[in-house]
Structure formats: structure tokens, C-alpha cells
Amino acid sequence: MITQEQNDFMTRVAPGKPAGELLRRYWQPVALLEELDGPRPLKAVKLMGQDFVLFRDETGRLGLLDRDCPHRGADLAFGRLEDGGLRCPFHGWLFDATGQCLETPAEPVGSKMCTRIKQGAYPVVERSGIVFAYIGPGEPPAFPEFDCFVAPGTHTFAFKGLWECNWLQALEVGMDPAHASFLHRFFEDEDTSESYGKQFRGASADSDLPITKVLREYDRPEIAVEPTEYGMRLTTLRKLDEKATHVRVTNVMFPQAFVIPMSSEMTITQWHVPVDDTHTYWYAIFTSFTGPVDKQQMRDQRLATIELPDYVSRRNKSNQYGYDVQEQASQTFTGMGMDINVHDQWACESQGPIQDRSREHLGATDKGIITFRRMLVRAIESVQRGEREAPLLIGADQAAAFSGPPSIDGVNDRGSDNDAYWREADRERRLKSSWAAARLNTGKAG
Template identity: 35%
Template sequence: MLSPEMNRMLTRVENGAPMGNLIGRFWIPALLSEEIAEPDCPPVRVGLLGHRLVAFRDSEGRVGLLDARCPHRSVDLFFGRNEQGGLRCVYHGWKFGVDGACVDMPSEPSTSPMKAKVRARAYPVHESGGIVWAYLGPGQAPAAPDIEFMSLPESHVYASKRLMRCNFMQALEGSLDTSHLTFLHQMNLMSKDVFGVGDFQRFSDADGAPRFFCADTPYGMSISARRDGDDDTYYWRVTQWLMPVGVLVPTAPGSVCRANFFVPIDDRNCWWYRIRYQPERPLEQEEIEEYDTGDLDYSRRVPGTYESIGNKENDYLIDRGKQRAESFTGIPSAQLQDIAVQESQGEIADRSIEHLGTSDTAIAQTRRRLINAAQALEEGRMPPEALAASQYRIRAIAITLNRTRTFDEAAALAQLPPVQGTREKMK
């Protein structure tokens, strides 16, 4: 459990809170590329770490991310006109480029030097993997992380997002928690080989209490969860935590890889970005159609939003009859099950009343690492993980190995070879 003071340190991101300052030192997803798909398309509101921002794509296809308040009279630039190389405020016509420079000030005399002095606050952006990434920290942005899907062809990657009405930390903890798969998602995983289900189905019922081995890494943490397999094997799931808000989810070798990012909008809401990618081939049309409609067609979004049709107001579409006969929860998709349990913890979970067990080892260590890093930053020490752009040559794997193999060896199989090399054959 955490004291109320430490829980505030862990969860609060607004108004200069230490955790918000820490997350701002990393590149984080700001919006999907599809939200501003065309040059001169309408601008989009963006909420990050309690900041009100606006994103737009200019006439040349460049992306801008600005403070939503016009520096003239604080009018919301979301109502602006995206035209001819900039975003023009509708109140007095002041116009700003993607770098925040004022490129037109028609309400002032042409001889006024004011235009050269006024800037909208602009944040560095990086577009890859179907996502516009942003850096909200001070000073020069570090190099963008070299995560595998960020350099793959567009045809190999599918990015989506969903709104979660809870603090980012409980969403992140849900993705780091391997042991819940045995229970929360029981029956949903059996129809597809998403997580390496063949072995998972065989071993999870017999061993619902995996043993955890956590190793700190330059980018965050490698989390190895071991279940008993056959007489001479263990079933391993190696999850990668990409500090502060990213998770690579274990999948069987050859399956579509998965990544999650849980990005704070404010203290009580976050975005869940889901990235599926296949390094060896383009995604098939059948796979894309499945992602478009959502798991079992129940996680589709409300039209015009990124919120799931199943939500708190309709109890996430729970069916008590199916809970008795077909599904452990009665909630119709794995994604919706995750959203239901994490939102049910409250907008900000009270960790002072918890009772953690051995299956919560990774969660406890993640909390400690984040709190320590936020406190260090308050003392003026830059988190080295924010500069670990070259350390992301990793995957998350689900694999069955002989019992002679150690957790270090299991984790090593998730390392990718140099770009020029060939991938080590998994045994």
C-alpha cells in the first residue's frame, strides 16, 4: 500500500505536479495521425498533463501543437481557421505557424514591430507509427525513442485509442499485471492466438499464480512472469515497461505484436493508445477489419468520439447470463473488461487501503521507480530513461521453455538483434 502523500505523488499530473513534470520529459502520444489526416483540415483539441492544447496540420503537411490560448486575448484556437500555412484566430485574425511564430497580425498597423515579438507556445512533435508524439518538457527535446513499430512501414502498423475515465496509473498497472489474464479475460482469449493462447490456455487454469522476476533496464523494466508448463517446461510471459507510460504486451513468436500507452489527459482521465504491428509483413485486411470494429464488435467507439460504446453508464454491457455460462466476467471483450475494472477503482484509486501480494511485484516496483524519478527531478536530476532512445531494441514475448532456462535467459529472448543482423532463433 501507499500513504496518501505518496499516492498523490504517483498520480497527480496537473499544475506543475512532480509526476506531470516527469512524464513531460518523455515523448508521449498526443493524438492519432488520422485525427488531422489532411493538410488544412480542422484543428483538434488535445489534452495532455492538464494542458489545453490544439493540434493542426498546415498546408505543407507539417504538424503543429500549440497552447490552445491565443497569446492576444486567450481565445481558444480550436475555433481558428487552418489556412495557408497557419492557424488563424477567429477573434482578431492573428495567425500562427506550426512553430508558434506569428505570421500575420491584421488588427495591428503594418509598421508595428509587435508581430515579430509575439509567439504562441509551441511544443516539439514527432510523427511515426500512426501517432503524433509530443514533448512537453523544458529545453531541447531528447531524441525520440526507437521503438520497433515507429520505424516500420505504414502497412505494418495499426494504431487506435480509447478514452478511459480514470487516472493513468491504474490503467498502466492493469497492463503490467500479467496474473489477471487467468481470471478477467477467461474465455475471451480462447478464440484467437493473440497472446500465444495455445500454451496460455493449457497452462493458465493449472497455474493461476505466476512467479514474477523483475529487472530494471535503461528504458524501464523487464517483467518475466513464469507459470508451470508440462513436466519439463515453464510458460514465460515477458512484459516490457517503457518508462513512464508504455508497455509492450507479450505475444507468441510470429504473432502480431502489441504495445499500450496510457497518457494522462489530466488527473482523472487518460488515453489508452493501442498499437498492433507485424514486423515481418503487412497487416492483413482481415486483421485490420477486426481492429476497426473492435474485439467481438463491442468495443467500437461512440460516433464522433474515442469512447467505447460499453461504458460506466451501461455497466460495460455486462451480461449476467453469459457470466454464468460463457465468460468469467460477462463483459463482452477483453478491452472492455480492462476498462471496466480499472475505472471501477475510482477516478483516482486509493492505494492506502490495498493489500498487495506476490503477484503485484511488478506494480510495486513500478510505483517505486516512478516516485523516485519524480522526486529526483524535483531535486534537479534528469531521469536517464528519458535519454534512452537507442535502448528500445526489444519485444515482449510469450514462450514455453525448458525448465533449465532461467528468467534472465527468457528475458534475453526478447532482445532484438542489431538492425543489420538476423533475429536469433527462439528455442
């Protein structure tokens, strides 16, 4: 049983809070690159309760600064992008992407004041359509050479969405293989050839068996959890008959992302990023092992259910997630439409802004969640001791040793050795891929 104190220890992310201090040791998504499109590439962002302004200067350089001007605290999100940086409208102070003050124009002629002023600034990089920031102490870790970071831009697509809940309960839905048989249950199977860009709507690899049928008819999975160098791997088995087993391999990329199969050709890497203690953005990179991603189709599909500029779901708490009693009786288990992100959002938000884990009763299928929480607590305690004993707090040399991680959804009809099946399936997919084949290296961690 988890106490309220232990729950706060794992969930609270403001500066100085134990979980917040751990998450600040990692790169965090802060925006989609597309959010800086347009005539004014500037955006106010909030991360773990702190306010920043993200911008791109005239040379294309990205910058992330504290949002309050160091002069008298005016809001730099209304600043002017000009003269090599961001200029505060209050008194014209100008800052570059490193936070250095370049001009204090209202000061007397010859004043050197600007040379002594530096605004809080943070490293930012773009990876696969997402802008990542590091707001922690010291040097940031390196990016592991996982598929989502090394695939060519033509083969990735990034998107995001806002949920009104704590980051940890949003993440935990992704490491729970059992829920898909219920929360995402569809009573009828669709044409799997029309499933491009849709989660849980295609066919398993090596089979024409619809995943919707697998989840609906085989709802008592056998789940194995294996700690890895990057976090942990979950292998979920659903025995179809005496010979065939549905095998699904998913991963947790510590501290707050999961890597899951979307289809036989794509994987999803999804982060759960705290805006504050009670709001979370999910950021996803869809990675294709076959042809280039149809970015327009993927974007159009998502904009049908998510509204800009804040990337808020059109089905949400205010309209009961589109719940329809007739649909629940005849079409879907939830009665909340066909978009599984809405199902997940309801599941997470219905637990409350921060789930009260002192009232929960975990079962055997929650072993992934139990393992992760122990891993999280150990990592938080390590940071409190001034150590770096946590997955993926790595340097460049270590980052190059990572690959994958393998994420497979398929049917093993050989009757045994499911581990060998998914490893071979992953290798075969990479061998057929224009970009992944060159990276095959069995010595890498993945």
C-alpha cells in the first residue's frame, strides 16, 4: 500500500520536489517544431511548474529563456524578435539565445550595464520534429541512438496532446498491457487495410488477424517484465491456440516515455511531460520502418480530434468525452468513440488530477507498474544522494551503444520460444528497412 507521502514523492514536480529534481536531469519535450512555424517563431511554454519563452532568432538558432525579464519582470512572451535576439517591449532590453543581454537602450550612452546582465537560458535541441529542453543542473545526458532519434526526417512524424492529470498516471497507462482488451475493445473488426495511422486497428505482423479481435477475445494476457539499461521491457503473450501465440513487446524508456508498436511498419515513442502537477502533454514520435510517413494524413487524422493552438482533445471532461450509451451497448467498450487517445485520456483524468494511490489495489497484471515505481523511487533517491544511478543518464559514448528498442506486435505460430520469435521479427523488419538495416548491431543495448 502506498501512503500519501510516498505518492507525493513520486508525482510532484515543482522545483525542489524529489520527482521534479529527477526529471530535470533529463531532456524534456517543450514544443513541436511546427509550433514555431509562421511569421513569429515564439511560444510561451510551461514545464514542471516553471515558465519559459521558446523562440527562434533570425539565424535559425533556438533559444529558451526564463519568461520574466530580469529588469523588472515583464513578460518576454510578448517580446520582439529582432536584432539577433528577443527584445522586451517594456524598456527594450535585448537578449540572445544564450540569455546574454545585448542592449539596455534606455540607459545612459556608454553604459556597460548589459555586459553584466544574463537571463536564465537553457539548452534546446530539435529531434524528429520535437524541441527538447534541459532545465537541470550540469551537463545534460546524451540522446540514446534509438530509432525515433536516428530515423531520417522523412520517416518520422511528431504530434502532442494535453491531458488534465498528473504525468505519472498518464505514463502508467502505457505500461499496462492488460487494459487494451477492455478500454480499447471494439465489438466489430474493421478493414485492416484502412488502418494507416490508427492504433490497435491493423493486423498483427506475420498474420491477417485483426488486433481488435486479439484484444477482444483473448483478455487474460501473460505479462513478463525485464529490467533493461534504458528502463524495462514488457512481453505480453496471448495464447491463440495450441500452436499460435500473439506476442507484443513494449518498452519503458526511463523516466517517462514508452516505446510501443503501432503497426507492422510503425512504432510510437511517447513522452508524458508535466506542465505542472495536474496537467500533462503527451508527445509522440511515429517512426516508420517501411516508406516515408504520410505526414499530412497523420496530421489530418489527429486534427480531427485535437484542437489547436493548445492541442486539446475535442472530446474531454467538459462534454463527457463524447460518451454515448447506444455506442457503448453495440460498438465500443467505453462508448467514447473510436480514438483510443480519448479512451486513455478518460482513464487517466477520471483518476483525479493526481491519482490517490493509497486507495488502489494492484493485481498480477500490474507488475510493470510495480516494477517501474520501484525503479523511479530508487532513481529519485539516487539524485537526492547526489548520484547519477538511473537509466539513461549517459554520455555520448554510451549513447552510441543503444539501438531500438525492439517493439513488436505479431503472431508466433511455431509453438514455442516467443523470445526468439520477436527478436527475429525485429531483425527481419530492420533488414527490409532502407535506414534501419545499416544500423543492425547485435552488440548494442536494445
